[in-house]
Amino acid sequence: MGLFGAKRAAEAAPAERQQDLFDEAFLKKLEYLYIVSKKVFAGRIRAERRSRKVGSGIEFADHRDYAPGDDFRYLDWNLYGRMDKLLLRLFEEEEDLHIYLLVDISDSMKVGAPPKLHYALKVAAALCYVGLANLDRVSIVTFADTLRDRLPPARGKGRIFKVFEFLRSVTPGGETRLASCMRSFVHQNKRRGLAVLVTDFYDPAGYEEALNLLRYNRYEPFAIQIVDPREVRPQLKGDLQLIDCETGEIREVTVSQALLEAYVREHERFCKELEELCTAKQIDLFRAETTVPFDDLILKIFRKGGFLR
Numbered sequence: 332m333g334l335f336g337a338k339r340a341a342e343a344a345p346a347e348r349q350q351d352l353f354d355e356a357f358l359k360k361l362e363y364l365y366i367v368s369k370k371v372f373a374g375r376i377r378a379e380r381r382s383r384k385v386g387s388g389i390e391f392a393d394h395r396d397y398a399p400g401d402d403f404r405y406l407d408w409n410l411y412g413r414m415d416k417l418l419l420r421l422f423e424e425e426e427d428l429h430i431y432l433l434v435d436i437s438d439s440m441k442v443g444a445p446p447k448l449h450y451a452l453k454v455a456a457a458l459c460y461v462g463l464a465n466l467d468r469v470s471i472v473t474f475a476d477t478l479r480d481r482l483p484p485a486r487g488k489g490r491i492f493k494v495f496e497f498l499r500s501v502t503p504g505g506e507t508r509l510a511s512c513m514r515s516f517v518h519q520n521k522r523r524g525l526a527v528l529v530t531d532f533y534d535p536a537g538y539e540e541a542l543n544l545l546r547y548n549r550y551e552p553f554a555i556q557i558v559d560p561r562e563v564r565p566q567l568k569g570d571l572q573l574i575d576c577e578t579g580e581i582r583e584v585t586v587s588q589a590l591l592e593a594y595v596r597e598h599e600r601f602c603k604e605l606e607e608l609c610t611a612k613q614i615d616l617f618r619a620e621t622t623v624p625f626d627d628l629i630l631k632i633f634r635k636g637g638f639l640r
Contacts, residue, residue: 429524
């Protein structure tokens with residue numbers, strides 16, 4: 332579902348270079364966002380950020396039946412005295428939270444002035460910085476029709492400059508194929524964690540399978556939908572040749588007021604269905620128009636508490 336007319340919009344965009352996205356002012360905003368994130372979760376220590384893995388930690392999680400070879404030290408003798416049944420105590424195991432930033436770099440992300448991709452890269456950098464500062468394991472994976480480049484897991488605020496270097500080098504292109512990319516991702520990454528999907532969701536095959544792949548493989552999906560205002564309310568009129576920015580398909584159309592109104596309704600239906608699906612599957616979703624400052628979006632995410640654990 333590459334956006335028609337996007338080629339013209341991309342060519343008209345001002346010369347904001349990708350290399351210039353992460354300057355000193357941007358870094359100061361990131362530090363401010365990190366301070367805010369600490370205030371939002373004041374009093375919580377890092378050890379409270381646990382995965383769902385069950386192991387040999389200190390906080391009780393559940394019981395299971397004893398099996399030959401299990402450690403006798405974890406038998407619940409009180410329950411044995413009451414039920415005459417050998418049950419093993421299981422404990423919650425603390426480990427670093429793994430955060431994956433999955434960033435769409437397909438051709439549809441080049442739409443806008445500035446491009447949606449620039450906004451997505453800023454959002455990814457901000458979330459990455461907070462995760463690194465919280466000493467979580469953070470990695471970035473870019474995708475379009477296939478998985479593209481990957482920044483290996485890292486931790487600590489000092490790694491943010493490697494993040495900037497990686498994001499500056501991103502080269503957009505290709506069609507959007509969410510499901511096949513997420514299938515490759517879950518096969519390549521066995522360490523479960525938070526999977527932050529930053530994309531416009533413009534995939535002609537849909538997005539439900541991609542989100543389900545993450546859920547069924549025990550990742551925690553977190554969705555950020557990047558939208559350019561001209562996709563929501565296009566300013567077009569008359570006889571036009573529209574070009575699909577991903578497939579190159581060309582259509583000759585006459586854009587009337589009635590057609591524009593029908594398009595607006597269809598785009599809103601698309602967004603509403605995505606919202607309803609995420610609500611039904613308990614996936615945090617944030618719809619972000621690129622006219623909204625990226626730091627306002629990050630603050631909104633923090634206040635809702637979806638990204639911070």
